[in-house]
Amino acid sequence: MAGTRFGGRTLARSQALQLLFQAEATGRIVDDVLAGEFALDEGPLDEYARELALGADGMLHELDAVIAVTSANWSVSRMPAVDRNLLRLALYEMLCVDEVDTAVAIDECVELAKAYGTDESSRFVNGLLGKVARRMDAGEDVVASALEQMSSKEESEDPEADAEPEAPVDAQDDPASSDVDLPDWARE
Numbered sequence: 615m616a617g618t619r620f621g622g623r624t625l626a627r628s629q630a631l632q633l634l635f636q637a638e639a640t641g642r643i644v645d646d647v648l649a650g651e652f653a654l655d656e657g658p659l660d661e662y663a664r665e666l667a668l669g670a671d672g673m674l675h676e677l678d679a680v681i682a683v684t685s686a687n688w689s690v691s692r693m694p695a696v697d698r699n700l701l702r703l704a705l706y707e708m709l710c711v712d713e714v715d716t717a718v719a720i721d722e723c724v725e726l727a728k729a730y731g732t733d734e735s736s737r738f739v740n741g742l743l744g745k746v747a748r749r750m751d752a753g754e755d756v757v758a759s760a761l762e763q764m765s766s767k768e769e770s771e772d773p774e775a776d777a778e779p780e781a782p783v784d785a786q787d788d789p790a791s792s793d794v795d796l797p798d799w800a801r802e
Contacts, residue, residue: 627703627722629654629663631730634670634699644671670699670706677702679760684745696731697739704743708750709757716747 632654637644644667648659670677678690681701690698704723707714720743727735749756 623662624722624725625656626660626662627666627726628729629656629660630666630670630703631696631699631726633663633667634702635695637667637671638695638699644668666703666706666711669710670702673706673710674702676757676761677705679764680705680746680756681742683760683763684742694732694735697727697735700727700731700735700739701742704739705746708743708747716750720744720747 633644633647633652636652637647640647648664648668681690681693681698685693693701700723704719707719707722708716711719720740723743724736724740727739731739746756749759
């Protein structure tokens with residue numbers, strides 16, 4: 615959001631988001647973005663931003679698996695890029711940065727979603743991260759569980775099913791027509 619100014623670790627998280635976004639938009643890894651020219655709303659680059667962006671980028675597969683199994687109706691690729699990268703950053707902090715409390719990581723992500731995302735982004739990221747936090751509080755290894763679920767799903771998929779025409783979606787099964795409270799972007 616133009617005109618929004620952040621400081622401290624919030625600024626670092628904002629910068630990390632911008633680095634992840636640029637890497638994804640250009641089909642590169644964060645390390646390559648950092649090695650060349652990159653754009654930041656505010657600079658210079660904070661060291662914590664570098665740490666977050668590189669850490670999240672290094673765990674992209676694992677973080678995306680957690681997001682995918684937690685988001686019931688939306689694949690990671692269908693999420694707005696800002697939301698997807700905010701979720702990656704927050705999950706990285708929740709899982710790997712011991713000095714940051716889970717509630718702080720979630721709150722910071724929600725605030726950045728309000729600044730950079732859609733009108734529904736803050737609710738969406740808060741809900742998804744809250745689900746992950748509850749599973750973590752219950753002692754679940756969310757990464758191992760997600761990777762196992764993704765592996766099981768891939769093994770159970772029939773490769774020939776893709777060749778057959780898909781049956782029409784029943785309105786009852788269509789998430790956009792259900793009573794589930796989905797963000798507006800998800801109903802398009």
